[in-house]
Amino acid sequence: xxxxxxxxxxxxxxxxxxxxxxxxxxxxxxxxxxxxxxxxxxxxxxxxxxxxxxxxxxxxxxxxxxxxxxxxxxxxxxxxxxxxxxxxxxxxxxxxxxxxxxxxxxxxxxxxxxxxxxxxxxxxxxxxxxxxxxxxxxxxxxxxxxxxxxxxxxxxxxxxxxxxxxxxxxxxxxxxxxxxxxxxxxxxxxxxxxxxxxxxxxxxxxxxxxxxxxxxxxxxxxxxxxxxxxxxxxxxxxx
Numbered sequence: 001x002x003x004x005x006x007x008x009x010x011x012x013x014x015x016x017x018x019x020x021x022x023x024x025x026x027x028x029x030x031x032x033x034x035x036x037x038x039x040x041x042x043x044x045x046x047x048x049x050x051x052x053x054x055x056x057x058x059x060x061x062x063x064x065x066x067x068x069x070x071x072x073x074x075x076x077x078x079x080x081x082x083x084x085x086x087x088x089x090x091x092x093x094x095x096x097x098x099x100x101x102x103x104x105x106x107x108x109x110x111x112x113x114x115x116x117x118x119x120x121x122x123x124x125x126x127x128x129x130x131x132x133x134x135x136x137x138x139x140x141x142x143x144x145x146x147x148x149x150x151x152x153x154x155x156x157x158x159x160x161x162x163x164x165x166x167x168x169x170x171x172x173x174x175x176x177x178x179x180x181x182x183x184x185x186x187x188x189x190x191x192x193x194x195x196x197x198x199x200x201x202x203x204x205x206x207x208x209x210x211x212x213x214x215x216x217x218x219x220x221x222x223x224x225x226x227x228x229x230x231x232x233x234x235x236x237x238x239x
Contacts, residue, residue, distance in 0.1 A: 029152070114187055
């Protein structure tokens, strides 16, 4: 539990003990069996990506959500480093809202999905953009170790639709959007994914990124902040 000047332990023999922010190392806020990403869930992000690929033709919106997996080995927590791979040429940030599941979920509707959520957190769907463009699938571009930064902790209250999703690099705002800007809201996404796979407690869904994606380089510090949720911060280091 987050207190004014640190964290209050709630479980175990040390329950009730307060610890300072700087005296602990935060782990990812859940232990997922899978990490799922949603592509192109913000209209302005679609527009900016289409502008990078003038030789290709894309619909304004996909008939169905674009869903992909990120491996568990890509998961890192608040303040852990994002590693810039030695064979990468353009690594970019994608700040996102993340939903974490609380119960086995299979073939539910959007209304039922609301009752299957453990909480919400901040995420960075780090992507190697040149590989994403070349490869037919996104497993490599989005699957490198450390390319799923999540945290700092779990908020149980559902974010307001006006909540902002902001990404900063070295203190400069790069991305900004609101939850209401999503083409498909989190509950629709959960319902859609659950048609194909059973979502289990701890599973994470990264819900898409607002416009403004851009490069990261070793030495940067990237922050993803969601109103009412928290602020995820990670340094970028060379492999």
